[in-house]
Amino acid sequence: MTAEKFDVIVVGAGPAGSAAALTMAKEGVDVALIERGETPGAKNVFGGVVYQWPLEELVPNFWEKAPIERRVVDHRLVIMSKESSFTISYRDDYFAQNACGGFTALRTKFDPWLAQKAEEAGALLITGMAVDDVIIENGRVVGVTTGKGRENELYASAIVAADGVLSTVLNKAGIRGPPAPHEVALGVKEIIELPSETIEARFNLKKGVGARLDYLGYVTSGRAGGGFVYTNSNSLSVGVAILLSDLIELKIKPYELLDWFKSHPAVSPLIEGGKVKEYQAHLIPEGGIDSIPPLVSKGVLAVGDAAMLCLYPEGTNMAMASGMLAGRALARAKKLNDFSDSSLFEYQRLMESSYVVREHKRKKRYNEVLRESQRFFNEYPEMITQIMRELLVVDGLEKSVKHQRARETIRDKVGYLRLLKDFYSEVWSVLPW
Missing domain, CATH: 3.50.50.60 (FAD/NAD(P)-binding domain)
Incomplete structure (x- = not known):
């Protein structure tokens, strides 16, 4: 034969x-x-x-x-501390009429x-x-x-x-x-069913358009990784990813991270009343x-x-x-x-000569930053949320005093030189843009 x-x-x-x-x-x-x-x-x-x-x-x-499930018009980056969060959001309905803004699937x-x-x-x-x-x-x-x-x-x-x-x-x-444990992340994800009308009301969306929320910080216990919530037609994709080496070191189970993420005040109201339809796990290249x-x-x-x-x-x-x-x-x-x-x-x-390799070369320190610059996942989220809480509490203190406290927080948490270096170069290795 x-x-x-x-x-x-x-x-x-x-x-x-x-x-x-x-x-x-x-x-x-x-x-x-x-x-x-x-x-x-x-x-x-x-x-x-x-x-x-x-x-x-x-x-x-x-x-x-x-x-495709929805055209993404709302992009949010949520910086999480243990109990609070700070959101950077960009919404553009131009993406609803054009194919360039991304699609959930x-x-x-x-x-x-x-x-x-x-x-x-x-x-x-x-x-x-x-x-x-x-x-x-x-x-x-x-x-x-x-x-x-x-x-x-x-x-x-x-x-x-x-x-x-x-x-x-x-x-x-x-x-x-x-691959070595530090070269891959373990991603765990749930598909949570919700009526389309509920999704649109909670995320302030019109029919057929969607939002993607990326979470950075305490979602992975201050280690390299992140979380996400993406809107589908009648469900949400909710998940976390963390370097396998960190997961091994922390000695926690991936579903425990996911459960904690889902219970955070920045996430739990979005998924309330939803029914878990699927649970998935996957190794992701991060080297x-x-x-x-x-x-x-x-x-x-x-x-x-x-x-x-x-x-x-x-x-x-x-x-x-x-x-x-x-x-x-x-x-x-x-x-x-x-x-x-x-x-x-x-x-x-x-x-x-393609975008793929050129982008990998541009982010040549991607894995190194993930492993060695964990302040992006712990110190910075804590610092940002601490400063925002201080600034937004009205307690009779002059704003100049609060501004001085904010400067002291930056100095004590990371230092000014470190802050400048991180936000000039390192931050582009961890942001999703």
Whole structure:
């Protein structure tokens, strides 16, 4: 029996894998898209926001067809101390009329839709099949196995690893091993059902538009990470993420962090009366540019989380962009009839000139700041909320006295020089913009 062979096998039908398969199928590449879940999205988790780019390049006018939940018009950054919070908000109804402000989405709907687009373009989608090993010949990966026996072998001229942080393909190929605990965050999330009218009233929204709230500070016990609340049509996506190394050191369970977050005064009124529909957990790449493995090696192209590409909050964007660029490089290889690594290195060149890698280079100290500058998650939130409480309490003291106390708080908590340095450079590594 002759084993089946494709031009390319894509392992993982998340946003990165489906973007790669869709791009190649449009160009006539014979591509198989393999997903371990019974349906795409069944085994996948993301925070819940997608953007115009690069999705519009993959599916023009996608907002007319995609299963998006709400157009995001309200962006809020909530800085939390243990008992209080300070919110920075930007609302722009321009985003309700245009596709550039972001969209909330649920992967159980979004992933099947994007995979279907790849199918419609000509890709073969295979679900309910987990890749457990790779086939190596002459130092090159030439296929994958989904079980014992030759009938479970699939061959291809190239492989796309889109199988997540703990990539089986990259691990079995000897390209990279499991990431270190400080290179990944553990994200836990609940989908909480609420009537659409309740969501719109609580978040001051019109029908069809939404809000995204990002939380920074005590939400992760003063360690690197954050929380979020995103509005869907009839539910809220509520979650927290914390570096795995910090979670291990704190010796707490992730759901305990989530429960505390949900009980905070800045969150609990928003979710009151809601019913938990789903609970999800997921490892998120947080190592920054130093954690990115070889993008092309041994006939394998790494994309999305498998390539450790993620800068909050654009992990899904970067996953789809990397998949799209990998697809373009592989379509070129097909036309040239050259799937050698030197030909596939076109993917590396495309990535180097792309927004994805340029942004990772701009935030080259991302992981270092997360691990070593934890004052952004403890001292600063406490300082800001302490100052705001002092300034807003009317107790007969002159404002000049309160201003002096605020200056003393800054001096005692972090110091003026540290404050200037942090807000000149370091802060851009932790803010979601």
